[in-house]
Amino acid sequence: MSEYCDIKTQFKSEEALIDALLEASPQWTRDMIELHAEPQHLFGYQDDQREQTAHLIIRREHVGGAANDIGFLRGPDGTYTAQISRYDSHRYGERWQGKLKQSYAYHAIRRQQERHGRTVTRTVRTDGKILVTVRGY
Amino acid sequence: MPAIPNILIDSDGVMHTLYTEEIDLYGLGEIGNVHRASHLIFDPAAQVWTVRDARTGETVHRERSRANAIAWEIQHFGPGGEHYETA
Numbered sequence: 001m002s003e004y005c006d007i008k009t010q011f012k013s014e015e016a017l018i019d020a021l022l023e024a025s026p027q028w029t030r031d032m033i034e035l036h037a038e039p040q041h042l043f044g045y046q047d048d049q050r051e052q053t054a055h056l057i058i059r060r061e062h063v064g065g066a067a068n069d070i071g072f073l074r075g076p077d078g079t080y081t082a083q084i085s086r087y088d089s090h091r092y093g094e095r096w097q098g099k100l101k102q103s104y105a106y107h108a109i110r111r112q113q114e115r116h117g118r119t120v121t122r123t124v125r126t127d128g129k130i131l132v133t134v135r136g137y
Numbered sequence: 138m139p140a141i142p143n144i145l146i147d148s149d150g151v152m153h154t155l156y157t158e159e160i161d162l163y164g165l166g167e168i169g170n171v172h173r174a175s176h177l178i179f180d181p182a183a184q185v186w187t188v189r190d191a192r193t194g195e196t197v198h199r200e201r202s203r204a205n206a207i208a209w210e211i212q213h214f215g216p217g218g219e220h221y222e223t224a
Contacts, residue, residue, distance in 0.1 A: 002155045002174040004222060009150035010166040016222050101150020108165050109144060115212045117159040118141075134160070 009101040011080035013108050017056065017072065018105035024096060032062045042069035042083060064091060075099040106130055140208040142215030154164065155215045174214045177206055188213075190220060 011017050018033055034040075041051035045066045054071020063070050070092060071083040084092050109132055110120040118136040126132060139146040141153040155174060162168055173191040176207065180187050180199070188198040197220060198213070200206035211218045 002176045002207075002214055003171050004174045004214075005154065005156045005168050005172075006170040007152040007154070007162055007165050008167040008169065009152065012166075014163060032183065098149040102146050102148055105144075105146045105150050105152050105165065109160065112161055112164060122219070128145040128148045133217075134141040134143075 007105075010083075011072065011082075011101075011104060012078055012112060013104075014056065014074075014080075016104050016108040016111050017080060019107035019111075021058070022101050023103040023107075024100040028058060028062055033058055034062075039073055040083045042071050044068045044085070045087075050085075054083050056080065063088060102130060106132055109134070140211040142211045143217045145216035153216055155211060157211075173209050175220070177203070177210065215224070 001129065014035070021033060022026050022028055022030065034057040036055050036057070039055050040057060042050045042052045042054055042057065043060065045060055045068055050068065052071060054069075054074060055074045056072040058070045060067045060069050067088050068085040070088060072080040074080050074082055082097060085123050106122050113120045113134050121133050121135070123131045123133075141159045142157055144152050144154040144160070147153050154160075154162075156162070156168075175191050175197075176189040177199060178187050178189060179185075183199065185199040185201055186203050187196045188200070188206055188210050189196050190209050196207065199211060212218055215221060
């Protein structure tokens with residue numbers, strides 16, 4: 001007997017989130033991603049301090065022209081929430097965030113399964129979906 | 138060794154798979170839409186385990202070994218398998 005299920009991706013792994021950010025925006029490099037034990041304020045394109053805080057930050061100079069900082073705030077349950085200004089939602093909107101979640105899901109599975117000595121591969125299908133296969137069990 | 142189902146990830150990041158505890162699904166996100174894919178039933182007359190498609194009720198596989206029947210289910214009803222639910 002078997003059951004189907006869906007899993008709505010939640011950013012729970014900092015490492016997998018970094019992997020996904022570097023994949024979703026290849027112009028970024030690891031050293032552009034700041035990590036903070038305590039949440040830090042985000043800044044706007046005019047160097048104005050914004051209300052939003054985040055544990056993981058990509059500063060505005062890496063985000064694009066006249067952009068604001070992008071951040072991810074870790075909640076009490078350990079899940080990260082994106083902090084993206086309305087202005088930057090044009091470039092880093094639903095489509096980009098979908099791509100980020102898709103990439104994150106793969107890397108979260110890969111990192112989890114590699115810890116068990118398993119090999120994880122992915123195939124990108126023509127419909128844009130990714131098929132993930134786990135081997136080595 | 139347990140079989141592990143494939144996972145299909147949509148372009149919005151939603152994952153689809155067969156429920157398994159070989160992967161920490163809770164560690165990946167919020168689980169939902171759990172519903173039956175297949176039934177594993179012993180056929181005493183034929184002395185085999187039968188795999189039935191939950192949507193059609195059709196018997197799609199017969200196997201003496203229960204473990205092998207479960208592995209078959211995972212391979213054929215999971216994403217990428219011939220009996221995978223696409224709707």
